[in-house]
Amino acid sequence: MPENIEIPEPIVQVPSRKELRVRTRPGKGFSVPELKAVGLNVRRARKLGLRVDERRDSCREENVKLLKEFLERIASKA
Numbered sequence: 001m002p003e004n005i006e007i008p009e010p011i012v013q014v015p016s017r018k019e020l021r022v023r024t025r026p027g028k029g030f031s032v033p034e035l036k037a038v039g040l041n042v043r044r045a046r047k048l049g050l051r052v053d054e055r056r057d058s059c060r061e062e063n064v065k066l067l068k069e070f071l072e073r074i075a076s077k078a
Helices: 032-037 042-047 061-077
Strands: 011-014 023-026
Touching: 011 061, 032 042, 032 061
Parallel strands: none
Antiparallel strands: 011 023
């Protein structure tokens, strides 16, 4: 993997008790469905330096977009 590529940080939703809005924060890793949406498995993602959270089962479009952009940057540098 090229050295100059910044590894993306996943975004997750945090439920709020007092307010009806949903807050987002940086997550511990990308979920398995998000990885599958871009054609990666857990082992390959970890080899690329991506963090994986196997407990999450949601698939956020923002994270899928981040992963697609990351893979495009890797492909263009290789």
